[in-house]
Amino acid sequence: MEKTIGRREGQKRYEGSRKIKRLIVFTKYPTPHGVKTRLVPKLGGEGAANIHRMMTEHTVATARAFSANHPVEIEIRHFGARGGRFKKWLSHYSQELIYRPQGRGDLGRRMEGAFAEAFRDGVDHALLFGVDIPRLTPKIIESAFNILESSDVALGPAKDGGYYLVGLKRGMKRKALRRLFSGIRWGTDGVLAETVKAARREGLSLALLDRLADVDRPEDLSLWEEVEKKTEAFNPSRISIVIPTLNEAENIAKTIGSAGRVKNVEIIVTDGGSTDDTIRIARSIGAKVIESSPPRGRQLNDGARAASGDVLLFLHADTILPERYDREIFCIMKNPGVSLGAFRLGIGGRGLLLRLVSFNANIRSRLFGLPYGDQGFFLSRRLFEGVGGFLEIPIMEDYELAGRLKKIGDVIIARCPVTTSKRRWERLGVIRTTAINQIVVLGYHLGISPERLSKWYNRKRGIEAKDKIK
DSSP, X not given: OOOOOOHHHHHHHTTTOSSOEEEEEEEEOOOTTTSOGGGHHHHHHHXXXXXXXXXXXXXXXXXXXXXXXXXXXXXXXXXXSOHHHHHHHHTTTOSOOEEEEOOSSSHHHHHHHHHHHHHHTTOSEEEEEOSOOTTOOHHHHHHHHHHTTTOSEEEEEBTTSSEEEEEEETTSOHHHHHHHHSSOOTTSTTHHXXXXXXXXXXXXXXXXXXXXXXXXXXXXXXXXXXXXXXXXXXXXXXXXXXXXESSOTTTHHHHHHHHTTSSSEEEXXXXXXXXXXXXXXXXXXXXXXXXXXXXXHHHHHHHHXXXXXXXXXXXXXXXXXXXXXXXXXXXXXXXXXXXXXXXXXXXXXXXXXXXXXXXXXXXXXXXXXXXXXXXXXXXEHHHHHHTTOOOOOSSOHHHHHHHHHHTTSEEEEEXXXXXXXXXXXXXXXXXXXXXXXHHHHHHHHTTOOHHHHHHHHHHHTTOOGGGOOO
């Protein structure tokens, strides 16, 4: 049964957001000789269908990467097969996709129907796009939604004279919606110009995005090959999880247990000289243990060097991963513009202050792209090695790496949270601990050395040198 979302459900699902938004992806089932027919002479029916399949998966992954940082619905408007076949195909990317048929009529009629139904569902802003734009990114999607804050229509011009994206906001009359998509000569180089004229006739304000090229003819295949090269070595089934430890016997079994919920993961514990049962427990439940030494940056680098996975996940020893965390990693890492991913922060325990701490941490990491290590960092091993890994400094190694990676690409925060222990806030109290953490961050930006910050930080927290966790 296909999933639909009505107005009440949408409002409840995105309660607290200013507007309800939807991404509408138009695609066909990848049947040989049924899709990308202009590519068939060069690739054959199977080859053209395979390209279409991969571009659809890439587009859905891009939409999911955007949704990780923004409250948005994703709807697959399908053609060529029932929704159940699409759900079986695309459910690996998300269980929360909406599946609906495109309906009958020409392209304009089907797009009009998709927008009309979205607005009946209570959606305020909706974007519709196809799957043959390899350079579509979360940033472009964000720009389109920003346009709709002040304009009625957002259009992404394609280099062939059409458009790759159209965005509308709720409130226009149904006649204007119908006329925007009627009388257009679809498939010609005049589609964009005719649509702009139609919008102006209806008195609709309009703004354009950057011009992009689509993959429609054999000469366009280089665009897809460019994206494919960035992701061809990526295998989401090969994830190496690196957990630095120092006297973590109390927590390590639960952390490794959460990591082992999924298949095909490698768990590496890099121990910094534990004197309790940490090493014995880790080995007894199947983790690979490597002897290392503090600081934590060195332990993390040692673990990465021993890893065999294409994706590295760096996890604190007192942090529990969510179920199917591999699916979140897969969806985010499939986007070639992503340099770093992390999870939302959840803190084990009750209390308003702890909830405020996690809320503020999640807002900060989304707005500024600077998550902390207790949110679980994940990135490609190739990129990690390319930037030189963590600095082996006594404190702020996670923050420093996030800052470097932010300059390279997008930092995406997954929607599902990890759950980290409340022990660090219990030691001195939530308010004092939070204040100390923020002062350390401020000191780092003021140029105070990590060595000096580490001494001050541990002295304020009452941690003796032999008991340091950092």
